[in-house]
Amino acid sequence: DTAVSQTPKYLVTQMGNDKSIKCEQNLGHDTMYWYKQDSKKFLKIMFSYNNKELIINETVPNRFSPKSPDKAHLNLHINSLELGDSAVYFCASSQRGGSEKLFFGSGTQLSVL
Amino acid sequence: AQSVAQPEDQVNVAEGNPLTVKCTYSVSGNPYLFWYVQYPNRGLQFLLKYITGDNLVKGSYGFEAEFNKSQTSFHLKKPSALVSDSALYFCAVRDRSTDKLIFGTGTRLQVFP
Numbered sequence: 001d002t003a004v005s006q007t008p009k010y011l012v013t014q015m016g017n018d019k020s021i022k023c024e025q026n027l028g029h030d031t032m033y034w035y036k037q038d039s040k041k042f043l044k045i046m047f048s049y050n051n052k053e054l055i056i057n058e059t060v061p062n063r064f065s066p067k068s069p070d071k072a073h074l075n076l077h078i079n080s081l082e083l084g085d086s087a088v089y090f091c092a093s094s095q096r097g098g099s100e101k102l103f104f105g106s107g108t109q110l111s112v113l
Numbered sequence: 114a115q116s117v118a119q120p121e122d123q124v125n126v127a128e129g130n131p132l133t134v135k136c137t138y139s140v141s142g143n144p145y146l147f148w149y150v151q152y153p154n155r156g157l158q159f160l161l162k163y164i165t166g167d168n169l170v171k172g173s174y175g176f177e178a179e180f181n182k183s184q185t186s187f188h189l190k191k192p193s194a195l196v197s198d199s200a201l202y203f204c205a206v207r208d209r210s211t212d213k214l215i216f217g218t219g220t221r222l223q224v225f226p
Binding site for chain 1: 145147149151154155156157158159162164201203207211212213214215216218219
């Protein structure tokens with residue numbers, strides 16, 4: 001069983017559309033994250049949730065809205081997609097605590113045309 | 114602010130030779146340091162971490178890292194490189210005030226047969 005799974009793996013869409021990426025973890029972790037990896041492979045955290053509560057909200061456009069229906073799921077909804085949103089989006093999870101490692105999903109490659 | 118720097122975009126090494134991937138950190142207080150590896154089209158995988166204790170940390174796939182407080186470094190090492198070690202390697206530090214995991218810019222390791 002995949003520990004952290006995200007869907008879809010690839011997402012190709014037009015500018016202005018709204019899309020969602022789903023993430024689920026079966027590790028029983030308390031904390032989930034969304035990271036964005038740009039074309040230069042630079043990784044930046046976007047959001048973090050702990051037990052469905054928003055903990056970290058980086059300075060991302062408010063077109064990006066995370067939703068956590070329960071602690072095993074953290075979805076990312078993006079409104080009015082722009083060309084600059086093209087990137088690979090990674091979901092991750094960990095137990096709460098600074099020394100804990102993150103488990104990553106395999107990524108969603110978003111291409112905005 | 115906490116940060117890590119990976120000064121090399123790419124490291125090339127011949128199979129069987131020792132490898133080193135460099136990382137330096139800038140933190141206030143004692144650092145929580147991590148190494149992750151990313152294979153093509155995959156999410157990041159945890160390799161090892163330093164929290165406290167022995168300065169030499171052993172991790173997955175025969176990798177190890179040496180924490181050096183005086184040089185503020187946490188270099189990743191392996192005594193004998195394999196072609197299959199070719200991947201993108203990320204150093205990371207946990208910002209304990211915000212609980213964010215902050216990644217370096219990544220170093221591409223290429224192991225030649």
